[in-house]
Amino acid sequence: MNHWIIVPVVMPAILAAVMTLAMRYHIGLQRVFSLAGSVALLAVALGLLAHAGSGAIEVYELGNWPAPFGIVLVLDRLSAVMVALTAALALVVLLYAIGSGWDARGRNFHALWQFQLMGICGAFLTGDAFNLFVFFEVLLIASYGLMIHAGGARRLKAGVQYVIYNLLGSTLFLFALGTIYAVTGTLNMADLALRAAEIPVGDSALLRVGAMLLFLVFALKAALLPLHFWLPNTYAEAPAPVAALFAIMTKVGAYAILRFYTLIFGPDLDATAALIDTILLYGALATLAVGMIGILGARRLGRLAAFAAIGSMGTLLIAIAGFTEGSSTAALYYAIHSTLAGALLFLVVDLVRERRGALAGALVPGPRLAQHGMVTALWFGAAIATAGMPPLSGFIGKLLVLDATRDMGAAWLIWGTILVTSLVAILGLAQAGSVVFWKTVAPADTADTDAPPAAQPALPLVACFVLLGGIVALSVLAGPVVRYLEATAAQLHAPAGYIAAVLGQG
């Protein structure tokens, strides 16, 4: 057994516990250990990515219990890509959090951060449906703490809403798992795939109920319309680095949909065939439209970024709804892009808010910002990436999605929605950018005479440029990345290999 597979789960857990117990009052020590942990996590994740690139599916049996009875972690290409994306994003955003001082505005930021990473990595790696629930809870409970980090009345209130939504989601998740267990008698994902295929179609009503409930849970996590209502308040009110890390959390939902509805309730399974495709597609189209119109209608930068996150999930879920190899490749590429772009947008919005004092994120003209040119350039980059304009990877991602959906029944509708909403997003982002960055007024003309502090820390800017650099790298290296993701999608759509790897041993 390859013990490296469990490192992304165990290492953050130990680190977080040590931080809470031993260095609660030492923010400097916490920063050092948190950064070191994130660098190590990225190194391990890249190692796993290279390892999974060989095409082998590695299984880690916890406690050495063989697969259908014990809990397994499974490393395939998809898991490796998602874990590597999480680790890379977490490292850069952590740099931002440290540089901007967000982590010192309340205690236990770094411990919660590590627990959050543990939950996310665990959710991507696990091969057991109930274990997925447990890792969802781990990442959620850490996110509750992070969401209300630094306090404030509005943030607490938005936090309560967020917790209530997710507790409802967790309850639904348990109902779904209970139904599926009652029908199949197993919760191991590979075993579920075999058992679900054995159930006669005429007898499969409960299985379909379970599959549908499970879809609702993942759709809630992925902010699919009409289950997206938790997202705008949460993301707009959360501390910026936390919102940037949350960019990967919606992808956990998308990942779970992709995993469950290719492996277990795949297109070949008669009982659940075409159960969710249509709902997912039209829901995703509506999500995209609402998200992009939200960008145009937002009156504050925080909500603008939140609606951009919803819109990007719409595009991602459209691609997933195809459930073919080509569309899954496009979905994965767009998932990587939209995670980086979404995080960058939240961080740039925070750069602006920190520099505008009392004006904060309101879309009204304000004084020139400190490092005005740099922040404007970052906004420009983030806007291009978000709207999906050339030359950044959003364009390539959307092109892949358009190409993959060409043969689908509702192709004209998909193409129309994606293209029109892109235009709407460009309008919204250009409007917001020109109000904030172009229509600057002299500080003396505003009611607020406090000039923004001239000196702002440089590390947050560096972190933002690193993220932008990641997006540029994703565009330049699109060829190799897409080849890796094509192999990933091929592996995903041939679930026999996964099942054999998990159940074939021992």
Added chain:
Amino acid sequence: MELLMASAIGVMTAAGIYLVLRMRTFPVILGLALLTYAVNYFLFATGRLAVNMPPVLRKGAETYTDPLPQALVLTAIVISFGMTAVVVMMALGSYLSSRDDDVILPPEDDSPREGDA
């Protein structure tokens, strides 16, 4: 017993959903608690209802009751208990800082605000 179990789960779920849709956090939290009770019983019942059966096969036992749902329920109870504690604390904090118990977030006024950005 099946009827009792099913109706209990149904009534608790219905009451939970009704309470979750209230405006104030207190009934909403009670509703969430009811929903978690309902789901715990539901999980328990997914292993089929059996009376006086050992959870593992041993000598002399004809049948057994499925032990896995019991383990799942245990996990679910621990998690939902912790989550309820978290949401109670957050609701209290929210009540104390904003002086009202409403679940909804009031719309932000467009005038610039002081304090947290």
